[in-house]
Amino acid sequence: MNNFLKGALAASLATVSFTTAALAGDWRGWNIHVEDYPVSHGMEAFVAEVAAKTDGALGGKVFHGGVLGSQPDAIEQVRLGAIDFGVFSLGPMGQVVPEANVVSLPFISKSVPDMYRLMDGEAGAALSAGLEAKGIKVLGFYDAGARSFYNAHKPINTPADVEGMKVRVMNNDLFVGMIESMGGNATPMAFAEVYQSLKTGVVDGAENNPPSYESTNHFEVAQYYSLSQHLIIPECLCMSKRTWDALSPEQQEIVAEAGKNSTDLQRKLWQERELASMQIVKDGGVMVNEIADKAPFQAAMEPVYAQFLTANPDLEGLVDLFKAN
Incomplete structure (x- = not known):
């Protein structure tokens, strides 16, 4: 303790x-x-x-x-x-x-x-x-925590930077749609498989919070960490x-x-x-970048929100409540 x-x-x-x-x-x-x-x-x-x-x-x-x-x-x-x-x-x-x-x-x-x-x-x-x-x-x-993108190739600063990337996501249609809306290739897989998949190039990147990124040693094989904070x-x-x-x-x-x-x-x-955790990954050579303007990412999510609200029209008021605050 x-x-x-x-x-x-x-x-x-x-x-x-x-x-x-x-x-x-x-x-x-x-x-x-x-x-x-x-x-x-x-x-x-x-x-x-x-x-x-x-x-x-x-x-x-x-x-x-x-x-x-x-x-x-x-x-x-x-x-x-x-x-x-x-x-x-x-x-x-x-x-x-x-x-x-x-x-x-x-x-x-x-x-x-x-x-x-x-x-x-x-x-x-x-x-x-x-x-x-x-x-x-x-x-x-x-x-x-907040989940952010990490990959083995480059910093992510705009949605266009995700285009063509193979990104591991949790098995959820919302998260698959999130990557696809930016032109990436969403790859749902078990969390235990991610380290080896990053190391061998089966996927280019993944996304998670800093303690998970650090404690799994994913930072050793994907040394670009872009603080998108897309899922909280x-x-x-x-x-x-x-x-x-x-x-x-x-x-x-x-x-x-x-x-x-x-x-x-x-x-x-x-x-x-x-x-x-952030100090550990920085000491390990990770290149961390803040994303100053998240508005383009939010705009790219419009199809994801539209699909969600089509399936859940009764939740539109709650979504608006979150977005307005």
């Missing part, structure tokens, strides 16, 4: 004494990430604060590394109450809650601070309402509505406050991790 996390936990729990036994509640928390990760630290802080402030009446255990099942399965188990809470990407949430797909539209958020403002405001409230209608109570929106998809600290509804109003207030404190902590830890 880093010094920041120790300090944050000490501050939030300073007025409450509790024992290890007090943490032995029966909530089960799902997490895909390894134990030493900003999301994981945020979840552990959440459980600790809830247990402390309820004298152990509430609490439980975070199961890291996806040991409670795949993300789609875990989302369904949260809806059913078989898993009490978890942190989920809003990407796969879109299969259950159509409103969540809006944050997967390229360039819908202009920057990470813009995402914070949107998710902590009216847009996030609209998404939360959609999730709650499906049995999922939102306690906070975690930072999962937050993760949701969520609770089963069945678990939430079983709480007293006083307990709900404690859990909601712990969720907010956990979100604030996770966002700070994520930003620290991103800075560290």
Whole structure:
């Protein structure tokens, strides 16, 4: 546990004494990430604060590394109450809650601070309402970074720079359309295959956030990193509505406050991790370039948005809400 996390936990729990036994509640928390990760630290802080402030009446255990099942399965188990809470990407949430797909539209958020403002405001409230209608109570929106392009050949400054490139993307029609709208060749493939595919030239590039780009060593074989920030998809600290509804109003207030404190902590830890990752890749010889004007990229996405809204006409108001803020 880093010094920041120790300090944050000490501050939030300073007025409450509790024992290890007090943490032995029966909530089960799902997490895909390894134990030493900003999301994981945020979840552990959440459980600790809830247990402390309820004298152990509430609490439980975070199961890291996806040991409670795949993300789609875990989302369904949260809806059913078989898993009490978890942190989920809003990407796969879109299969259950159509409103969540809006944050997967390229360039819908202009920057990470813009995402914070949107998710902590009216847009996030609209998404939360959609999730709650499906049995999922939102306690906070975690930072999962901004995805940017990297490749082995040249900096990307305009959409035309993507033309003809073979770019690995996640298996989602929105992301395939994103690359094709710039004249590139989208190549969906498993994340585990990307390093070798970059090394051998099966693909020219890919896209991801700085910690993923760094920790997978993709920066060793694709040394141009262009900060497009085209996808800023937050993760949701969520609770089963069945678990939430079983709480007293006083307990709900404690859990909601712990969720907010956990979100604030996770966002700070994520930003620290991103800075560290960026320094590592720069020290490794990566040529990082800012994209000063993202307007041409946003304009290139018009066919992607049109196709999305044709398939989801009832979400036009939510898309407009994101774009207007």
